[in-house]
Amino acid sequence: MSPLVKIRSERDQMSAVERRIADFVLENAQLLRDYSSQQLANALGISQSSVVKFTQKLGFKGYPDLKYSVGEAIARADNSDAPQLATASDGDAGGSTLWRRKSEAEEATRLINPPETLQAVAEAIALAGRSGKVFIIGLGEDDIYARNFALRLSLLGILTVHNFDTARMTANISVAGAGDVLLVFSEHGNHPALGKIARYFRERRGQVITVTRHTANPLRTLADLALVVSAHDELPYIQPLLYQSALQHLLDGLFVQLCEGGDDRHAQLLANLDRIQLMLEP
Known part of the structure; x- marks a missing residue:
């Protein structure tokens, strides 16, 4: 399961602090590679241990493991979506984003219903x-x-x-x-x-x-x-x-x-x- 899909599917069951971390990761996935666990903690005003516990709760060994997995997921998505993005018009950006978000919600729902x-x-x-x-x-x-x-x-x-x-x-x-x-x-x-x-x-x-x-x-x-x-x-x-x-x-x-x-x-x-x-x- 993609780490971003896993985070989305589990978000509703997270604590308030965990949801803040989840939202930051989802909204800044492309930039996550530039953040250490301490920098991420500082950006959110929380402790570094909260970030580490968040990653471990998701099943990762630690923050570097999560960061690497997110980077791989983004690379795969970029490779598969490149032809589509090259031909998409600016006027369709909103529709394309909605289609993608619906697809992500459907995939997450499918995965949490075995x-x-x-x-x-x-x-x-x-x-x-x-x-x-x-x-x-x-x-x-x-x-x-x-x-x-x-x-x-x-x-x-x-x-x-x-x-x-x-x-x-x-x-x-x-x-x-x-x-x-x-x-x-x-x-x-x-x-x-x-x-x-x-x-x-x-x-x-x-x-x-x-x-x-x-x-x-x-x-x-x-x-x-x-x-x-x-x-x-x-x-x-x-x-x-x-x-x-x-x-x-x-x-x-x-x-x-x-x-x-x-x-x-x-x-x-x-x-x-x-x-x-x-x-x-x-």
């Missing part, structure tokens, strides 16, 4: 689809992705119970049981009502799957399985775009895994798409 976790989530949803129900909830903007994923599961023939009202969902899960799945979308994972719903669902012996940011949050602690999204940017109008892009990419991968997990689901998808097309025809 294949075995995605496989376990796909199997839990598939099992619930055969013998039970999949309950899905998201509030506010999270409901956009909850609603869309519920539709996709329905196209695969998986019975879904989707709601964006916490009171109605509480009533819905009163009929939940073992083998059912609750999929909770919550970017920050700190909505009290969603935590109560997750606890109630677990009392019904159902399995809770959460989709949140890659942070330590109350909802994630209640999850049997957790999908996490890594997306950070200092600009307030960019960060939501990165989160949305990385989240959609994660859900697309899960949907594809479900589609390819059985011929019956693939056949059901095609049949439902045909029915919908017939409904739309005049």
Whole structure:
């Protein structure tokens, strides 16, 4: 994993001092080779030991190891991007930067959700689809992705119970049981009502799957399985775009895994798409 991708993916779980170091490294990666650990500490107004501990926490032997790894990553990126940069127009600089940041967020999100976790989530949803129900909830903007994923599961023939009202969902899960799945979308994972719903669902012996940011949050602690999204940017109008892009990419991968997990689901998808097309025809 690229050291810059690793720093981005772990940033949301860092302490305040560690985030300052991470942001400096990410924003000044090209200049890092000119900084010693003491100079970096002085620039940030922190102790040298904080810099050393930061690098070791990321899995590097020390600051020189991190600096060398970052330099290698930049060199590889420069070599692969050179033709594209040579032809890019100045007017497209903003769009190219956004595309690159989205790609980085998607890569970081992919790396912090190992294949075995995605496989376990796909199997839990598939099992619930055969013998039970999949309950899905998201509030506010999270409901956009909850609603869309519920539709996709329905196209695969998986019975879904989707709601964006916490009171109605509480009533819905009163009929939940073992083998059912609750999929909770919550970017920050700190909505009290969603935590109560997750606890109630677990009392019904159902399995809770959460989709949140890659942070330590109350909802994630209640999850049997957790999908996490890594997306950070200092600009307030960019960060939501990165989160949305990385989240959609994660859900697309899960949907594809479900589609390819059985011929019956693939056949059901095609049949439902045909029915919908017939409904739309005049």
